[in-house]
Amino acid sequence: MQSLLVTxxxxxxxxxxxxxxxxxxxxxxxxxxxxxxYAGNRDNARLFDGQVGYQFVQSDIGDxxxxxxxxxxxxxxxxxxxxxxxDRSIHDPGSFVRTNMVGTxxxxxxxxxxxxxxxxxxxxxxxxxxxxxxxxxxxxxPIAPNSPYSASKAGSDLLVRAYYExxxxxxxxxxxxxxxxxxxxxxxxxxxxxxxxLRDETIPLYGDGLNVRDWLYVDDHCSAIERVIxxxxxxxxxxxGGQNERTNLEVVQSILKLxxxxxxxxxxVADRLGxxxxxxxDSSKIRRELGWTPAYSFEKGLQKTLEWYVSENxxxxxxxxxxxxxxxxxxxx
Ligand code: NAD
Ligand code: TDX
Numbered sequence: 001m002q003s004l005l006v007t008x009x010x011x012x013x014x015x016x017x018x019x020x021x022x023x024x025x026x027x028x029x030x031x032x033x034x035x036x037x038y039a040g041n042r043d044n045a046r047l048f049d050g051q052v053g054y055q056f057v058q059s060d061i062g063d064x065x066x067x068x069x070x071x072x073x074x075x076x077x078x079x080x081x082x083x084x085x086x087d088r089s090i091h092d093p094g095s096f097v098r099t100n101m102v103g104t105x106x107x108x109x110x111x112x113x114x115x116x117x118x119x120x121x122x123x124x125x126x127x128x129x130x131x132x133x134x135x136x137x138x139x140x141x142p143i144a145p146n147s148p149y150s151a152s153k154a155g156s157d158l159l160v161r162a163y164y165e166x167x168x169x170x171x172x173x174x175x176x177x178x179x180x181x182x183x184x185x186x187x188x189x190x191x192x193x194x195x196x197x198l199r200d201e202t203i204p205l206y207g208d209g210l211n212v213r214d215w216l217y218v219d220d221h222c223s224a225i226e227r228v229i230x231x232x233x234x235x236x237x238x239x240x241g242g243q244n245e246r247t248n249l250e251v252v253q254s255i256l257k258l259x260x261x262x263x264x265x266x267x268x269v270a271d272r273l274g275x276x277x278x279x280x281x282d283s284s285k286i287r288r289e290l291g292w293t294p295a296y297s298f299e300k301g302l303q304k305t306l307e308w309y310v311s312e313n314x315x316x317x318x319x320x321x322x323x324x325x326x327x328x329x330x331x332x333x
Pocket of ligand 2: 125126177189204205
């Protein structure tokens, strides 16, 4: 039995990870630390409320004293908490530096002093910058971030690296491609377009719609993190990708087709500033060294994602009307 401290567990990937981990390791203890920013949604992990071996702590990872206290007896930290949306980073870079860089350093220090056995830092392929038509990012590709978001993630990666090199702190970095799946906040492309198309609203497509992303189903990301917890080597970086490269236009067209909605909903809009053209991940290292393989094709993952958004009306409605930010239990008191 192990004790995990998960940060950002009310967000998209963190909450899917807690669902995944509790299913496969039911006896493990989990402390979920999340500030509940606009991206944190208590509905995402409500299932675990009151369960033995699960505790939710609403806090900023920048609360040094509390992080020190929570680290006592923790075996593994899985650090998801971040400001994660590129468009928001263009308008408010400061909050990205505060949480992604300063917050990560505070968490690293607390974990080091608490003598945790492993620290998994969840990073992103965006730290490598943008690709031309050919090639893919490997773990030795130089870091060249282009947005305030990716720069703040790259900064956090360098702090993690420094903690390993300086103190021998047992940290591992994962860098994954674009995730999709249940519980993703509808500001990111796939949930935005599903929720808007279901309401027959227009789909904003940036620029020429031909930017390329490599899509990874969130459960495949969780199984990769599981392998890294079990066998990842401290000081190493592991890239995680789905080998599902698609242009944004192709993604939008596929989803509109699956939902039976017309392409006339697509509306071309002004491009994102500094918009990275293409991401592609070479994940041969984690496949070869840790034996990880993704289980979902893009088609299968999309199907599951669509089914989830169609069936979870209340989750979508509580985001649309803002009530997801008000705790349900507190409402009834
Ligand atoms: P998300 O925005 O859905 O969730 C982030 C969570 O962190 C939220 O619950 C939020 O309340 C919490 N949080 C934010 N600031 C905090 C703070 N100061 N203290 C405590 N909690 C705080 O993000 P996500 O998409 O689930 O991404 C999780 C991680 O994975 C991030 O580190 C992100 O950079 C990385 N990542 C995401 C993707 C993707 O496609 N979504 C791809 C690659 C890497
Ligand atoms: O309305 C939109 N229209 C559009 O054309 C939105 C929201 C996005 N886009 C484009 C921009 C990107 O080329 O779709 C692509 C995907 O955009 P996002 O969903 O915002 O993701 P991206 O910018 O690629 O970053 C994501 O993957 C890497 C996550 O948000 C990051 O947290 C992660 O690190």
